[in-house]
Amino acid sequence: MIIDCHGHYTTAPKALEEYRRRQLADLNNPIKGSLPITDEEIRDSLEKAQLRIQRERGTDLTIFSPRAVGMGHHLGNETTSRHWAEHCNDLIYRVCTLYPGNFVGVCQLPQSPGVAPKNCIPELERCVQQLGFIGCNLNPDPSGGYWTGPPLTDRWWYPLYEKMVELEVPAMIHVSGSCNPNFHATGAHYINGDTTAFMQFLTSDLFKDFPTLKFIIPHGGGAVPYHWGRYRGIAQDMGRPPLGELLLENVFFDTCVYHRPGIELLLKVIPSDNILFASEMVGAVRGVDPETGHHYDDTRRYIDSIEWLSHGDREKIFWRNVGKVYARFVRDRPDLIARCGSSR
Amino acid sequence: MIIDCHGHYTTAPKALEEYRRRQLADLNNPIKGSLPITDEEIRDSLEKAQLRIQRERGTDLTIFSPRAVGMGHHLGNETTSRHWAEHCNDLIYRVCTLYPGNFVGVCQLPQSPGVAPKNCIPELERCVQQLGFIGCNLNPDPSGGYWTGPPLTDRWWYPLYEKMVELEVPAMIHVSGSCNPNFHATGAHYINGDTTAFMQFLTSDLFKDFPTLKFIIPHGGGAVPYHWGRYRGIAQDMGRPPLGELLLENVFFDTCVYHRPGIELLLKVIPSDNILFASEMVGAVRGVDPETGHHYDDTRRYIDSIEWLSHGDREKIFWRNVGKVYARFVRDRPDLIARCGSSR
Numbered sequence: 001m002i003i004d005c006h007g008h009y010t011t012a013p014k015a016l017e018e019y020r021r022r023q024l025a026d027l028n029n030p031i032k033g034s035l036p037i038t039d040e041e042i043r044d045s046l047e048k049a050q051l052r053i054q055r056e057r058g059t060d061l062t063i064f065s066p067r068a069v070g071m072g073h074h075l076g077n078e079t080t081s082r083h084w085a086e087h088c089n090d091l092i093y094r095v096c097t098l099y100p101g102n103f104v105g106v107c108q109l110p111q112s113p114g115v116a117p118k119n120c121i122p123e124l125e126r127c128v129q130q131l132g133f134i135g136c137n138l139n140p141d142p143s144g145g146y147w148t149g150p151p152l153t154d155r156w157w158y159p160l161y162e163k164m165v166e167l168e169v170p171a172m173i174h175v176s177g178s179c180n181p182n183f184h185a186t187g188a189h190y191i192n193g194d195t196t197a198f199m200q201f202l203t204s205d206l207f208k209d210f211p212t213l214k215f216i217i218p219h220g221g222g223a224v225p226y227h228w229g230r231y232r233g234i235a236q237d238m239g240r241p242p243l244g245e246l247l248l249e250n251v252f253f254d255t256c257v258y259h260r261p262g263i264e265l266l267l268k269v270i271p272s273d274n275i276l277f278a279s280e281m282v283g284a285v286r287g288v289d290p291e292t293g294h295h296y297d298d299t300r301r302y303i304d305s306i307e308w309l310s311h312g313d314r315e316k317i318f319w320r321n322v323g324k325v326y327a328r329f330v331r332d333r334p335d336l337i338a339r340c341g342s343s344r
Numbered sequence: 345m346i347i348d349c350h351g352h353y354t355t356a357p358k359a360l361e362e363y364r365r366r367q368l369a370d371l372n373n374p375i376k377g378s379l380p381i382t383d384e385e386i387r388d389s390l391e392k393a394q395l396r397i398q399r400e401r402g403t404d405l406t407i408f409s410p411r412a413v414g415m416g417h418h419l420g421n422e423t424t425s426r427h428w429a430e431h432c433n434d435l436i437y438r439v440c441t442l443y444p445g446n447f448v449g450v451c452q453l454p455q456s457p458g459v460a461p462k463n464c465i466p467e468l469e470r471c472v473q474q475l476g477f478i479g480c481n482l483n484p485d486p487s488g489g490y491w492t493g494p495p496l497t498d499r500w501w502y503p504l505y506e507k508m509v510e511l512e513v514p515a516m517i518h519v520s521g522s523c524n525p526n527f528h529a530t531g532a533h534y535i536n537g538d539t540t541a542f543m544q545f546l547t548s549d550l551f552k553d554f555p556t557l558k559f560i561i562p563h564g565g566g567a568v569p570y571h572w573g574r575y576r577g578i579a580q581d582m583g584r585p586p587l588g589e590l591l592l593e594n595v596f597f598d599t600c601v602y603h604r605p606g607i608e609l610l611l612k613v614i615p616s617d618n619i620l621f622a623s624e625m626v627g628a629v630r631g632v633d634p635e636t637g638h639h640y641d642d643t644r645r646y647i648d649s650i651e652w653l654s655h656g657d658r659e660k661i662f663w664r665n666v667g668k669v670y671a672r673f674v675r676d677r678p679d680l681i682a683r684c685g686s687s688r
Contacts, residue, residue, distance in 0.1 A: 140526075146490060147526040154525075181498075182484075182491045187543035187578050191567045192536040199531035219574075223535045223567030229603025230563075233629035233640035234531050259573025265609045285577030296577035 006278030074144030118159035145180030153204035194222025254278035350622030418488030462503035489524030497548035538566025
């Protein structure tokens with residue numbers, strides 16, 4: 001069993017994009033409107049992309065959420081974000097219902113700059129309790145690249161964390177698009193968001209207040225594993241506890257690093273208990289690496305090629321840690337858990 | 345000969361900090377004021393710190409500039425920044441005059457949010473032509489963490505680049521302090537600044553306009569080498585030339601990465617022609633790594649321990665590339681060049 005914990009519905013039928021265009025062109029319209037997409041269109045959009053790639057690469061299940069760059073929390077207002085998140089999440093639900101063995105849902109939150117994160121709670125509850133989702137994506141910068149809101153460790157976020165703890169769902173820290181010309185979205189803003197969130201956690205006592213709260217930092221943890229010595233040293237200079245004690249019960253990294261040396265570094269410096277397999281396939285980098293002849297984002301190949309990785313560590317990364325981070329996966333999906341441990 | 349291309353005067357005598365405190369407390373005062381620091385105080389501040397460490401670690405020469413976090417371009421106004429930069433640069437000049445065999449100067453620029461970079465030209469000229477400096481530090485975000493100015497590839501910066509090309513001096517891209525509570529300075533803002541600058545270069549034709557312009561991206565290039573596959577892939581998806589062709593004639597990385605696995609990754613993925621030795625000693629991380637018993641920032645040890653690195657590549661990293669990036673070092677300092685090639 002190989003579970004990819006980081007996939008977005010980047011190939012959704014055109015009607016979704018058209019809805020969003022209409023919505024943004026008419027921001028004062030309070031009507032949510034509908035999204036005319038057929039099951040056939042959903043199947044089409046996945047069969048040729050994510051499902052084909054799952055088969056080709058031998059991965060089994062993708063933890064699936066709406067397109068990250070499309071969340072666009074900086075656009076419109078709270079109502080815009082609510083309607084948009086509901087439609088995007090409903091679509092993920094339909095995907096998971098059509099292919100219950102291939103996708104498990106994670107939701108987009110209806111964040112908006114300056115709006116209290118607690119306002120996201122109704123949509124989080126709906127997605128978890130009614131749609132069977134097992135986590136959420138949390139944007140640390142709803143301003144889209146100007147970072148005008150409070151850090152993730154501010155009490156501003158606490159009501160949302162309380163609900164996450166109550167519902168037993170983790171959040172993947174994931175920025176959306178950038179409206180700041182300084183930041184290319186997938187090349188700078190994404191990676192900076194990851195690095196920034198980690199450093200916010202390092203300097204705070206958030207996990208004393210929420211010992212069971214769990215975050216996944218995607219894109220291999222931004223710059224963090226490459227600078228692991230720097231982070232260990234900064235924590236030490238500040239008189240903070242060692243990183244393991246300070247945050248490794250709560251913070252996890254995915255494997256979206258698109259070359260073998262990067263993956264090898266990640267596996268060397270971060271404990272295998274804190275790494276979850278992911279590819280973000282059909283995502284930020286879609287091409288074939290001429291140096292290898294394989295897709296840059298075929299991260300399973302890099303991991304498979306690390307000969308010193310033990311069988312036990314490999315199992316943790318490929319599926320076991322998912323059970324630790326996503327409590328609801330274990331509790332709510334015995335059908336999927338039954339498949340874990342079977343190798344292919 | 346080992347040249348450390350990235351050192352800041354972090355141990356300057358107290359009078360410097362007191363000057364700055366007075367200056368910021370009285371921003372409407374147009375008087376520059378003086379800085380009462382004796383040669384003895386300068387010697388004291390270095391003998392116990394940078395000079396001792398050079399001797400202990402067997403490095404010979406440090407390319408030395410004012411404290412980066414102290415530049416504080418977001419504080420005060422254009423006049424504040426000008427007076428402050430002049431004092432800081434004069435102090436570096438005095439260091440280099442007292443210890444001509446140990447330090448070569450690089451200047452702080454009098455940047456200020458919203459003020460045209462071309463206004464930095466007089467101070468750059470003064471430092472290069474009168475004080476013998478060989479480069480400058482360029483802050484890509486004078487707003488201190490809000491990134492409200494244009495990207496480095498905008499024509500806004502071109503007059504400064506024209507002058508850099510004319511004077512044959514490179515810039516190290518280096519942010520200063522952060523006034524944005526989201527960004528810890530050395531843990532997030534520094535690394536994000538590095539990653540952001542690289543991605544700006546990747547998406548622009550800046551080096552078509554300035555084929556001889558040279559930048560050093562410090563802190564091991566931020567997140568870039570760890571995500572080298574991502575960057576190669578993004579460039580390819582965008583139809584850009586391969587990274588080597590696109591920017592490796594112009595962009596260089598230093599070795600301020602504070603653990604062996606990070607350094608090994610850097611040396612593996614970035615051509616040795618593009619790496620310059622650096623430690624940023626007495627900088628962001630000052631402690632001793634309990635895992636090794638040595639200082640985190642003793643980067644020479646990590647490089648020395650990479651047994652597969654060839655003698656030729658080691659020479660490039662330790663000193664040869666300095667001659668390529670800092671043209672004035674070669675032209676203006678025959679005394680130092682004569683020492684190059686002698687090993688210790």
